[in-house]
């Protein structure tokens with residue numbers, strides 16, 4: 322039976338009633354994303370513990386209510402109409418534990434914290450540990466997959482499993498967690514032995530990327546052997562505007578929100594960019610950005 326937003330939100334509140342954490346009803350998602358775009362979720366839930374997250378996911382699944390987990394909200398585009406279901410935010414899941422086999426962190430630990438613990442290759446990458454694992458976040462210096470020792474996850478049958486790296490099926494900006502939509506519960510990391518000062522890396526990013534505007538970082542994956550930014554630039558797309566969204570003049574693989582951009586503006590620019598690059602170079606660009614469709 323299809324629920325309307327009011328009944329859906331109330332049903333969800335009841336479903337999660339006894340779980341520790343905070344919840345907001347019909348909460349706009351824009352402020353929780355780096356793009357600053359997205360309409361309201363029926364319920365936005367901030368579990369206080371990983372166990373509460375597990376239980377929320379299990380219950381939503383059992384009731385066939387759509388659910389999504391967000392951390393830093395760095396690589397996601399929610400529709401302007403919002404999300405008809407449960408969005409779970411990992412902001413309170415920030416515990417860290419030093420064990421003999423390395424550092425274990427909960428999914429809401431910011432990537433910037435991991436960088437300060439020694440994971441310098443991710444310097445400047447926005448987002449959270451959970452999101453970084455889901456999309457195997459990386460820079461030209463490397464990806465998180467090289468440092469993951471194990472990931473605890475929730476299987477579709479509701480059981481908790483710990484995957485060694487080979488079961489995570491990491492590839493460029495992808496993993497089994499992204500492919501199969503498996504929640505990341507805890508991440509084991511072995512930090513690099515080599516230390517590096519990150520100030521230069523951050524300065525380089527500021528110089529080459531439009532960090533002064535809200536964005537979702539790079540929109541497209543780099544095709545084999547070439548930068549998507551270079552292709553978009555050479556295809557003449559820099560500065561193209563739809564509504565309040567613009568293909569950055571500083572880095573063509575960024576779409577920036579000039580203020581009040583809608584998801585539809587971004588989607589139009591994505592389509593225009595893909596069509597143009599296909600016409601000019603015969604290359605099909607694929608998305609790195611996660612576009613939520615409802």
Ligand code: EPU
Pocket residue numbers: 459460461462529537538539540541542543548549550551554571572573574609
């Ligand atoms: N370039 C242009 N025009 C542009 C943008 C880039 O000609 O508008 C050229 C640059 O001059 C350079 C080449 O393309 O010669 C590569 O550009 P850049 O060094 O900026 O790297 P990138 O391949 O565009 C990748 C990651 C970034 C990461 C940087 C630095 C992808 C899709 N992008 O960008 O990741 O920050 O390297 O490590 O893998 C992200 O994933 O959100 C992201 C920003």
